[in-house]
Amino acid sequence: MSGRAIVVTSGKGGVGKTTTTANIGTALARNGAKVVVVDTDIGLRNLDILMGLENRIVYNIIDVVEERCKLHQALVKDKKMPNLVLLPAAQTRDKSALKTEDMDEIITKLKEDFDFVIIDSPAGIEQGFQNAIHKADEAVIVTTPEMSAVRDADRIIGLLEAKEDEIKYRLLINRLRPGMVKTNDMMGVDDVLDILSIKLLGVIPEDKDIIISTNKGDPIVNDENSLAGKAYRNVARRLMGEDVPLLNLEEPITWFDKFKKILAPVVNA
């Protein structure tokens, strides 16, 4: 079996790479695929916390590279799904502990055993980023509808295009607020696509439940009622080759909104 290695990257920090990795990984596993999520953010690991597996880590990717353990010993099984595992990063080391060749070997081995190898890239464009993208077949570029994040995403796309082995990349727009787009206070999906001119993989709305899920260590895709969770599940289905239309992210108009609208002229006057 030869699986697909997909790197989740962004350039800018804090746009939701790790959240995206955890959710895409979990959603793919929910659909029955064998999935491994790999944290390459050595020294600033977070993926284990998002997946609630922090207390189960004994070995990490650096232990594998430095031959203190076998690869399979370092894989931490998910609490809920047996077909989802995490390869954690080391917290007590830094990015220089991992070389491109080590990463190649690990990803190649993982691809033999798993359908999907989802690689969480660190922020930045240095060694850590190079390690993460080196053996990837595909890339998910995460951006938020902000000028700075879009600019960094553009830089990343340039770096991916310059890579020797061809890599297929698609865009994921995260933390979109449809309300603000409507009032022209935020870039919309089309604006971002105009600037970057690449294929769109999905759009995830801003959702306060993400914070709760992060703190609980339970990815939002496991929450059936969440809109962001549904959006991530759709992204996973698209990655599996299904043709899923974009979600309607419009916030439903409540009676309270209507009430405010009626009152607005009165209050403003």
Next chain:
Amino acid sequence: MGANKRNIMTTVLAKNIIDLTDNANTAQALSKFEEIIISKVFENASVSIVLGEFVLTQGHMARLKSLAEQNNSKIDKIYSSVVQTQLAALNSGLTVSEKAPKDLIFEDFKNSFNNIELNTQSNMIESIIDPTIGQLLNNNTEQTSTNTNSEEKEKHNTHREEILPDIGSSQSSEFKTINEVIEILNVDKQMVQHKIDLPFEKKDEPTQETDNSTTKKKTTLYINQTLRSGQVVTHDGNIIIAGDTHPGSEVVAGGDIVVWGTLGGIAHAGAGNNYKASIRALKMDPIQLRIADYIARRPDKTTDFNKELSIKPEVARISNGEIRIYSLK
């Protein structure tokens, strides 16, 4: 020191029996079972489940069965006092008993299902400690005596500020710095009881050799700072930390560990197979506790930002083949 047992998990019982009757409702019981079975203690073994008065449907039974199968275990018997549950179990092809087994020993096997990969763990300890041995050996031969004169004392004191912040980030190649710190402390703090012993010279010998008396002979590293995420302190003797250790930090000692503050990270006492080692802290909130080749992990908890602030001194040590935490009063 009165030792009161602290109950965290009382679900795993002797003879591969899982008792779920402590849980508040069926859903909680199911998720408890899931947590236990996923931990793989019962891999390649069959388990019996005590369900008490919980009402489970055939769907629930199917879920229990598939969970067990996914983790390479088998459900042997269901103990239930409810007819509906008994029928559901029978329909799912499981053996049923009305009464709880007589020989059920209600001991708290707290964290016993966390002792995963014991054998591989000891390998890891060796590899962590190994690089230090050579370094310490070298230093030991260079060391002349502990009677340092005042001139040297001053020299050390001036170096101290530079050296101390390095402790946390030290990797195996830099263990010399830690050793230097020990020396310094030996001079101006009187914390170190003896000259540095050869670490783990009896490594290959039976574990009985390493008891508390040998632990006491070893040096003690005194650290007066808080350990933050990513910082590691490794020492072959005992370690005392006057400060907190944060999640993501690691303390690895050949002997005992004492944290005069909150222990929040990973603490590994008795590295190198000292099963008598203990871990003490004013407040225990560790991600993992490791003693010799045993591991106990923190139970999965839900978001709780209203943590208890009260100080509750506790000690962790190996007892009855597992790591147990006792309160110190």
